[in-house]
Amino acid sequence: METLPTLWFIIIAFFWTGYLFLEGFDLGVGMLMRGFARNNTERRVLLNTVGPVWDGNEVWLVTAGAATFAAFPHWYASLFSALYLPLVFVLLALIFRAVAFEYRGKMDSDRWRNAWDWAIVLGSLVAAFGVGAMLALTTTGLPLNENGDRVGGPFAWFNGYAVLGGLAVVFFCIVHAAAFLALKTDGDIRTRARKLLLRWLPVALLPLALWAVAVVVAGGKSVTYVTLLLAVLGAAFAWMMARRERDGWSFGGLGVFLLAGTATIFTAVFPNVLPSTIDSAYNLTVTSASSSEYTLGVMSVIAAFGIPAVLVYQGYTYWVFRKRVSASSIPAAHAVVPQ
Amino acid sequence: MEALEIARWQFGVTTVYHFLMVPLTIGLGLTVAVMQTAWYRTGKDQYLRMTKFWGKLFLINFIMGVATGLVQEFQFGMAWSEYSRFVGDVFGAPLALESLLAFFVESIFLGLWIFGWGRLPKAIHLLSIWAASLATMGSAYFILAANSWMQHPVGVEMIDGRPVMVDIWAVLTNNTLLVAYPHTLFGAFSVAGGFLLGISWYHLWKRRRDGIDTVGPDGKVIVGSRPAIGRDAADHRVWLRSLRIGAVVAMVSFGGVALTGDLQSKLMFEQQPMKMAAAEAACHDGTGFSILSVGDLGSNDCDDLVAVVELPGLLSFLANGDFTTEIRGINSLLPEYQEKFGTHLPDNPIYGERAGTEIDYVPVMEVTYWGFRMMITFGMLAAGAALVALWIVRNGTVPQSKWLMRLAVFGILAPFGANSAGWIFTEMGRQPFVVAPNPDPNGIDNVFMFTAAAVSPGVSLAELVFSLAAFALVYGVLLVVEVKLLFAYCRGGVPSAMPELLHEDKDDDGDEGPGKRKDDDDVLAFAY
Numbered sequence: 076m077e078t079l080p081t082l083w084f085i086i087i088a089f090f091w092t093g094y095l096f097l098e099g100f101d102l103g104v105g106m107l108m109r110g111f112a113r114n115n116t117e118r119r120v121l122l123n124t125v126g127p128v129w130d131g132n133e134v135w136l137v138t139a140g141a142a143t144f145a146a147f148p149h150w151y152a153s154l155f156s157a158l159y160l161p162l163v164f165v166l167l168a169l170i171f172r173a174v175a176f177e178y179r180g181k182m183d184s185d186r187w188r189n190a191w192d193w194a195i196v197l198g199s200l201v202a203a204f205g206v207g208a209m210l211a212l213t214t215t216g217l218p219l220n221e222n223g224d225r226v227g228g229p230f231a232w233f234n235g236y237a238v239l240g241g242l243a244v245v246f247f248c249i250v251h252a253a254a255f256l257a258l259k260t261d262g263d264i265r266t267r268a269r270k271l272l273l274r275w276l277p278v279a280l281l282p283l284a285l286w287a288v289a290v291v292v293a294g295g296k297s298v299t300y301v302t303l304l305l306a307v308l309g310a311a312f313a314w315m316m317a318r319r320e321r322d323g324w325s326f327g328g329l330g331v332f333l334l335a336g337t338a339t340i341f342t343a344v345f346p347n348v349l350p351s352t353i354d355s356a357y358n359l360t361v362t363s364a365s366s367s368e369y370t371l372g373v374m375s376v377i378a379a380f381g382i383p384a385v386l387v388y389q390g391y392t393y394w395v396f397r398k399r400v401s402a403s404s405i406p407a408a409h410a411v412v413p414q
Numbered sequence: 415m416e417a418l419e420i421a422r423w424q425f426g427v428t429t430v431y432h433f434l435m436v437p438l439t440i441g442l443g444l445t446v447a448v449m450q451t452a453w454y455r456t457g458k459d460q461y462l463r464m465t466k467f468w469g470k471l472f473l474i475n476f477i478m479g480v481a482t483g484l485v486q487e488f489q490f491g492m493a494w495s496e497y498s499r500f501v502g503d504v505f506g507a508p509l510a511l512e513s514l515l516a517f518f519v520e521s522i523f524l525g526l527w528i529f530g531w532g533r534l535p536k537a538i539h540l541l542s543i544w545a546a547s548l549a550t551m552g553s554a555y556f557i558l559a560a561n562s563w564m565q566h567p568v569g570v571e572m573i574d575g576r577p578v579m580v581d582i583w584a585v586l587t588n589n590t591l592l593v594a595y596p597h598t599l600f601g602a603f604s605v606a607g608g609f610l611l612g613i614s615w616y617h618l619w620k621r622r623r624d625g626i627d628t629v630g631p632d633g634k635v636i637v638g639s640r641p642a643i644g645r646d647a648a649d650h651r652v653w654l655r656s657l658r659i660g661a662v663v664a665m666v667s668f669g670g671v672a673l674t675g676d677l678q679s680k681l682m683f684e685q686q687p688m689k690m691a692a693a694e695a696a697c698h699d700g701t702g703f704s705i706l707s708v709g710d711l712g713s714n715d716c717d718d719l720v721a722v723v724e725l726p727g728l729l730s731f732l733a734n735g736d737f738t739t740e741i742r743g744i745n746s747l748l749p750e751y752q753e754k755f756g757t758h759l760p761d762n763p764i765y766g767e768r769a770g771t772e773i774d775y776v777p778v779m780e781v782t783y784w785g786f787r788m789m790i791t792f793g794m795l796a797a798g799a800a801l802v803a804l805w806i807v808r809n810g811t812v813p814q815s816k817w818l819m820r821l822a823v824f825g826i827l828a829p830f831g832a833n834s835a836g837w838i839f840t841e842m843g844r845q846p847f848v849v850a851p852n853p854d855p856n857g858i859d860n861v862f863m864f865t866a867a868a869v870s871p872g873v874s875l876a877e878l879v880f881s882l883a884a885f886a887l888v889y890g891v892l893l894v895v896e897v898k899l900l901f902a903y904c905r906g907g908v909p910s911a912m913p914e915l916l917h918e919d920k921d922d923d924g925d926e927g928p929g930k931r932k933d934d935d936d937v938l939a940f941a942y
Contacts, residue, residue, distance in 0.1 A: 126525075
């Protein structure tokens with residue numbers, strides 16, 4: 076086993092976990108923009124809880140992708156080309172969502188706001204589902220030939236794991252967002268967010284747990300049973316804390332669940348990064364898919380400096396915008412009138 | 415149509431579109447940072463207004479660049495998997511560095527800047543726009559490092575048929591990169607310059623049309639004031655100052671673009687002689703720069719072309735700095751390429767159905783010839799117009815002519831056109847290679863890749879057609895929305911970014927009426 080490819084496998088797993096943890100709640104907040112939020116003021120409260128941070132959260136996805144390209148070009152090439160269509164939808168969803176965040180408040184018109192609201196809801200939903208499907212499939216396998224190319228038509232990737240992974244991330248995002256809103260808002264929204272969390276947490280985490288169990292059983296590594304247990308404990312802790320209205324602790328419990336859950340999944344599939352369902356000889360592994368020692372070495376040096384720096388200044392933003400947002404903190408909308 | 419062609423169209427469409435937003439982001443970001451610095455240091459109201467107004471337009475544009483940038487990063491793997499496998503060892507690193515060292519900074523500090531007005535200490539708030547702005551330029555550096563490697567591969571060794579990076583420093587100091595980078599930055603600043611100029615002109619013109627500003631008998635402006643609509647004297651200073659900054663930036667950038675472009679073309683004659691021959695539609699060896707060539711460029715047939723107007727010696731000057739060196743034309747380059755890289759694509763499964771077909775080493779001349787000329791023409795037009803504009807506003811305002819105002823506003827498009835044309839020229843001129851061979855005798859042998867080999871073998875034509883249609887549709891709609899929003903905010907003037915300017919008549923002595931928000935509620939300086 077080689078050290079650097081393994082290190083980069085861990086780093087990429089870390090980027091994905093960071094992405095799901097951070098963008099997890101802003102995707103979930105996006106999905107709650109309709110239905111949960113009852114009027115424009117509540118929608119603006121939701122939007123502004125993630126307003127200053129969502130773009131930074133999304134960079135974790137960009138970095139996960141770019142790091143995969145640099146450290147495991149074969150993994151990147153095979154996974155992204157095999158999942159061509161779903162990724163087109165993920166991209167379109169993320170485009171709409173990003174633009175909607177920025178543009179929604181820039182015109183004072185109900186039609187304008189409605190359209191962007193739906194762009195946020197659907198964009199968040201499709202992006203979360205697509206990312207979930209992609210991660211599930213990279214851990215359970217795709218029909219790849221010797222060269223790493225997809226065999227079969229544009230939908231050859233579609234199977235139960237794709238759905239399971241998609242649902243896992245969507246549901247996780249929703250409860251994660253509920254925990255986040257309980258922590259970041261005040262008043263009626265906070266109460267309703269707590270209720271949502273309490274009622275749905277056990278059910279919502281099931282798909283992710285099922286996915287983890289599936290890869291743990293297939294992988295058969297004893298350590299993964301321990302981390303799996305840890306994930307379950309995290310979820311139970313989150314639920315108990317939610318009952319006691321300890322918002323910070325329940326949010327943290329969900330974090331433990333996610334961290335232990337993704338650690339379980341990635342450890343269980345290691346050293347595979349993308350198995351082939353056609354022939355295990357075609358599996359992409361940390362060694363067969365990786366870049367050269369030199370490239371990984373250079374990247375390691377940069378990451379050793381870059382990742383801590385990101386954590387510091389991203390942490391700083393969360394600290395700056397740590398106050399709760401409530402309906403009374405939302406200023407009146409203003410119309411842009413020609414002079 | 416083949417999958418390869420659709421994939422190329424898709425890359426072209428999405429990249430050119432992305433690069434409409436990028437130069438404006440880079441150029442405007444720095445301008446706004448400078449304006450805010452001026453406000454920080456002088457405390458003058460007009461600089462605050464400039465920061466807020468141009469900052470708002472910056473954000474409307476920035477988000478489109480972010481959103482469409484995601485596509486760029488994903489589509490290498492999606493549509494160009496063979497390319498990604500072949501170059502991943504060296505090409506992925508600059509992309510990873512970009513997101514880790516630059517894109518994070520850009521996104522996070524911009525969030526701080528947007529929501530930090532009045533919340534952060536002024537110095538830190540100022541620092542955050544500088545961090546974001548410098549990071550956009552850092553992004554550009556890494557992305558151009560990746561692109562320059564495709565134009566001129568360095569820092570690698572061929573191991574098992576793949577280029578493996580052996581020297582990251584060589585990749586990051588590629589001479590192609592060192593000239594492409596300032597060229598691209600100056601190009602971006604010229605976009606921002608034209609943008610400032612055109613919009614400021616419109617506002618100065620509107621102040622005159624509405625009778626707020628008038629011109630005295632000495633030709634000098636008499637500044638009026640109509641505070642109720644935000645049209646006070648400071649408003650005049652905002653537009654006049656912005657216009658002058660824009661014009662100076664546009665002119666300086668053109669100087670920079672021309673100088674670096676000259677260096678770049680000299681390198682290109684060395685590194686990709688065929689690209690420059692095609693830029694000239696030059697079939698035969700010679701020294702003259704074609705001002706106009708007639709014949710059917712589209713046929714890509716050399717015997718069809720005649721240069722009718724030619725500046726003797728200029729081509730040699732562009733390539734070599736003298737007026738006499740013979741610059742090689744297509745006819746003498748072609749046999750050399752064919753000898754080195756073959757006349758037909760090898761019988762390798764990587765080429766799919768294209769294996770064994772003849773290789774066309776001459777880029778599409780219609781595109782390279784006109785792309786090169788459009789780039790230069792649009793650039794010169796913009797700089798010339800900026801000079802004229804600067805002279806026209808010497809007395810403090812613009813003429814009442816509606817026609818001139820329209821020209822100034824439409825002029826915003828010229829630097830955009832120059833940027834797009836330049837990129838289309840240099841990317842199309844690299845064909846049929848996606849990674850152009852490095853001709854340096856001391857360089858690396860055989861590091862090149864035909865575009866025909868780069869596309870994803872597993873992705874079907876139907877998928878590509880669908881995605882191209884979907885991106886084109888969505889991008890089209892979003893462009894309309896962005897332009898509509900930019901227009902609305904431009905028309906609204908400074909109050910569109912500072913609504914408080916319109917409420918100055920209201921008493922503001924801190925009475926706690928029922929509608930008033932308490933200080934405690936003020937957790938958001940800027941709310942979506």
